[in-house]
Amino acid sequence: MADQSNLVVAIDGPAASGKGTLARRLADILNLRYLDTGSLYRATGLSVIRAGGDLKSEQDAVKAAENLDLSTFSAEELRSEEAGVAASHVAFLPSVRAVLLDFQRSVAANPGADFSGAILDGRDIGTVVCRDADAKIFVTAALEVRIKRRLEELKGRGETVIEARVRDDMTARDQRDRDRSVSPLKKADDAWELDTSGMNADEALAEALGHIRGTGPQ
Numbered sequence: 134m135a136d137q138s139n140l141v142v143a144i145d146g147p148a149a150s151g152k153g154t155l156a157r158r159l160a161d162i163l164n165l166r167y168l169d170t171g172s173l174y175r176a177t178g179l180s181v182i183r184a185g186g187d188l189k190s191e192q193d194a195v196k197a198a199e200n201l202d203l204s205t206f207s208a209e210e211l212r213s214e215e216a217g218v219a220a221s222h223v224a225f226l227p228s229v230r231a232v233l234l235d236f237q238r239s240v241a242a243n244p245g246a247d248f249s250g251a252i253l254d255g256r257d258i259g260t261v262v263c264r265d266a267d268a269k270i271f272v273t274a275a276l277e278v279r280i281k282r283r284l285e286e287l288k289g290r291g292e293t294v295i296e297a298r299v300r301d302d303m304t305a306r307d308q309r310d311r312d313r314s315v316s317p318l319k320k321a322d323d324a325w326e327l328d329t330s331g332m333n334a335d336e337a338l339a340e341a342l343g344h345i346r347g348t349g350p351q
Contacts, residue, residue, distance in 0.1 A: 173201065195232060
């Protein structure tokens with residue numbers, strides 16, 4: 134296992150694969166600073182909407198990214214379906230990704246004296262943001278499983294949801310993530326794949342810990 138005084142873990146995967154829950158729990162156990170990089174894009178997208186801008190406008194999105202203030206958004210807003218869809222639009226823009234890249238790398242390189250390292254989750258952490266991460270995990274799950282998870286999440290927050298719409302949004306988001314020209318969603322060549330389709334959160338955590346600690350699949 135890598136030196137715990139400066140451990141960097143990269144977690145990538147599609148929406149509702151379980152990567153966020155896994156990353157947060159790993160951060161607690163391993164004393165790592167956690168950065169949900171998706172929140173940066175969700176906040177950027179919501180900022181564009183708040184300003185009455187166009188999510189497909191590079192100028193509007195870059196302006197939002199350059200002036201981003203995460204403190205102006207609640208956790209509930211950032212986890213909303215609207216935020217997720219907005220994020221997939223602005224994340225498609227190379228100039229927006231460039232603006233946010235330096236911040237992500239700075240967190241990985243300088244997590245703070247109170248932490249043993251950093252763990253970042255997103256779509257391009259292992260392939261672009263932290264190419265030299267000590268551990269790279271690509272978390273995935275079958276589409277039907279991910280749709281079910283997202284429906285349960287949204288209903289749990291009291292949101293009115295329509296399964297067909299969630300399915301369409303997730304399918305479209307997956308395609309945008311995979312097909313964008315800059316930093317597309319893909320498994321890094323040296324990443325370990327964790328399919329959570331048949332796992333609960335505890336089982337996924339045990340598998341990931343085993344891998345990071347050098348006792349799991351290599």
